[in-house]
Each structure stands twice: as C-alpha cells, then as structure tokens.
Amino acid sequence: KVSTRPTMSERKAFILSEAEKLNAASQNSLLKVLEEPPEYCCIILLCTRLEKLLPTTKSRCQIIRFTSIAEDRIIEELKEMGVKQKHAQYWANLAQGSLGLACQWAKLELADTNLYETKKELISSLSTCEFADALNLAQWLSDESKKIAAAWTNLDEATSKTDINRKAQKTLVQIIISALHDAMKLNLAGTKRVINFDQKEQIKNLAKRFDPEQSAEKIADSYKTLRWIESSVNEKLIFEQLLLNLATFDTIEVS
Template structure:
C-alpha cells in the first residue's frame, strides 16, 4: 500500500503530499484522530516514502518506488531504520526489572532505550530514520519532557511521528514542537460499504458503523471477534432491558466470563498488544454497549429522530426509554464513563460491573 491508497483521509494525505513536493517535510508530526481511522497505516506509508531511495511521482502524487533495497526491506518488515515505538517494548528492555513490569502508560524507560539512544545513531540502509510512536497520549510527563529536544531538533535526518487519540493528554510544549495532521472519522456509508464488501451482512455492518462512531478499524475488529460479538451485544442489550436488581450479580458474572472469551479472540487478532490492555478493551466494549443504548433511550425519550445505534433492538430501546427519563439516562451514562475510568485504573472488573449494574437498576450510583 502507498500513501495515495489511504482510505477516506484525503485532507491528511494532501497535507503530507504538499510538504513532500515542496521539500519541506516536518521532522516532528502528530497524527491526531479517533482510534481505528488509519493513522498507523498512514504513518507506515509515509515512513516508507521518506525512506525510499527513489520516490516516484504518479498521477501528481509521490509514492515509494517499491524496488530499491529500502522498499524491499520495508515490505519484508525488517527495515533497520524504521522504528515502531509502543509501550509493550518494555518487555524487550535490557533491564531485567523493566521486563517484569506491565506498563499502563508509555514509560520513560521505553523512550530512553528505544528512541533517544537510537535516534542519534547513523542510519543503516536509508538516508533517514523514522520513529512512529503509538498511543502517544499515554506518554507521561517525564516521557514527554525527555522527547522535547529530539522533537525540536532531531539528529541528522530523523523523523518522529506521534500517533495520538487524545491531544489534550499531550503537553503544550510537545504539541508546539510538532505539526499536527488531523485524521477524521469516516461516514457510516463508507464503513458499511467496506464491511459489506468484506462479507459482513448489511444489518451488522450498519450497527458497527454507528457503534464505533466512524472508526473503520474498530468496526473491522469487532466484526471479526469470535464468538460473534454482534450476537453477544444483542444478548447484553436484551438482558439490560429486562434487568432487575436480583439479576445484577449474575449479569456481572456473565459479562466477566464472556469478556474473557472475547479476550482470547482479540489476542489472536492483536498479538503485539499486551494481555492487560486487551482485557481492558474487552471490558470497556461492554461499557460502550451500555452507553450507546442509554444514549438511544435518551433520544427516544426526547422524540429525537436522529440516528439510533441499536436500531436492530428498537423494542429494548423503548423499554429503557420508559424506565429512565432523560436526566436519569444522563446520570447513568456518566456512571458508565466512570466505570471505564476505573477499568483503565485496573480496578477489579467483576466488582465494577456489579456496582454498575446495581446503578442501572436505580439502586445507587458509582462514586469516585
């Protein structure tokens, strides 16, 4: 794949193409946008173009040649001057104590060992070096401060690309040293067409487009999970619509055991992601189900004719709209977001879901 083939991110690609054509390529970039909209794919294509020995111009756009030693090495996944930086690299640290840790943020040890130590070393194959830092919103303050000098003046012809889903998590000093390229959410129609072309039936494709809020990567991922996450979400929504206080503990246990099965499936699809992160992602997917169906119930209560995510379970949405007024829906959505924050903090998820479900039966709310 080359840069011109990035799906539905024309504005971002045009910005990069103009910079390359003018010979004014920024040494530090932030690719900002929601998860699953093509930031990492674009970063890889951009890196391959920057590392290529003989870029070519085709249809008024620059692409890598695909034939030089640099391109051959890149395509084989073994280019010595391309460095993908992610928090799980900690398990490959020289420090044995670091290898025992399970990182939640992107620690300074990873930044020092895999960026700062390597950025000043002469390139091996190409004239440049490229560092792509995933989940840069997880860079803690110490990690960001350590990066400031190389972001402002990268040694030699080094390029650094930060992939970020939450710009507010980056320090002003970090953002001021980078050019920000915005990546947007995709339209439902684009995602539906893409999923249907990949063999997903239209009803499911329509649901995933709404549920993931324009994230084609997330929509693809959820649609590939086994057992079927679509069937699981339908069961979860149905149980929620019929939820009684006496069912809360059993429902919480079902969520925990079902999420464990999804975790195993997700591990196969994302082998480079830590198990702790995958556990959090699957648990937060259930929280997202509750948030989306409560949002639908709120719209129904307001007689809002806007998009309903759970259009395929309109009867369940109707039950929830009758049970909760709009203010109560808003309170419960906030409780769900609070649960998501607790999951990120690695609080016991079974207890969290018990508390959340008790809250959803009008018997109290989660407090920080």
C-alpha cells in the same frame, strides 16, 4: 532506530499509538528527537486525549486533527472484510466515525467470537434487568470480557495483555452507553435513527424505564466506569457497580 538511515526508501516513519499513555519521563525522553528529528524521519504520535501530553511535547509537534469517517465508507470497508451488511451497519454506527475501531470489532466478529450476538444478548438483558439480576449479569459481562480479550490477544500479539483486557471491557461498556443514548434520543425526539436499529423493542423498553434525565445520569455513570477501567480497578467490581446502578432509578455512590 531513529538515527539509522533507511535502506529501502528515502524516508522512514515511526508511529506511536496511544501516546496519551506515555508518562512524563517517557515524554521527556522523546523531546530531543521531536525537536530535531533527522531529515529522513517522520515521527507520528497518535493521541485521543491531547490534554494528557505535556506542553513541551505538544510544542514540538504539529497537531493534526482527524475528522470522523463517513458511515457509508466504514460499512463498505467492513463488508469487503467479509462482515454481513447488518453487522457492518451496527459496528459502523457504534464506532462513531472511527474506521480503526470498527475494523477491530469486525475482526473479532470474523474470529468467531460471536461479538454481535453478545451485543444483542447484553442489550436484551439490560432492557429487563432488575436489581436482583444485576450481580449475575455483571458476572456474565466479566466472563464475556475474558472471552473477547482472549480472541483479541490472538489477533493483536503486539499489544500487552493488560491493554487488551481494557479494550475488551471498554467495548462492552460502549455497547451499554449506546443503548442508553438511544433510549434518551427516543424519549427526547422520538427519532428513528438509533445505533441499535436492530433492537428497537429493547430500546423502547429502556426508554420506558428511564426518562431523559435518568438516561443521562446512567450514561455519566458508564463513562465513570470507563475511567475506572483505565485506572485498573477490579473488573468484577466495575461491572457489579455499573449493573447495580443500571438496575435502579437512583445512582449508588461508592465512597
């Protein structure tokens, strides 16, 4: 396709999302066209983990770093899509400056997935989760993840089912991380500005359960879970391990 001249305009562009997922063989196959692209062609590799690209790939590209988009702008964009003000503010907070991510969650919300209500139920459950509740909550998370993935598939038919399942799982883990981060901030600075501004009582409960150091450990556990998701570890086991750790004051190590 790169060798075919454009017919509708003077130039054409190819955008490759999630370039960090390309294996070495795939990246090597791109080297020649990256080094000597046709004059009418622009090739853009979107990447969130630059270290995953081979040095030979990076040396043939001009690296442009995108900064975070202002929260107010994201909120306005989501409201124009039809998202309620309160919901738009939350998704903008959670997206941490990523308009694309916020829009994906907003589309799910508008597709009647009840994603915002799922988020509220998840954080409420987390704030009172005991060890005996962990496995049931893990099963609920697994079920909700499947519902989100099913809706996501209808919205993004071009993306593989495996990648969509991962995105759905990671969304729920990111919500958990946001609550733990809020609890840590509340303990350290007593700040009123939190991501989960709509569930301050639940965040206060989490702050009472975990001191800043414990919250930091739980956040680290959650990021480990994100890496397991990328490695295709069994979904149910991932959530069970995460919730069992969150329901205790010590970390359970898996050998």
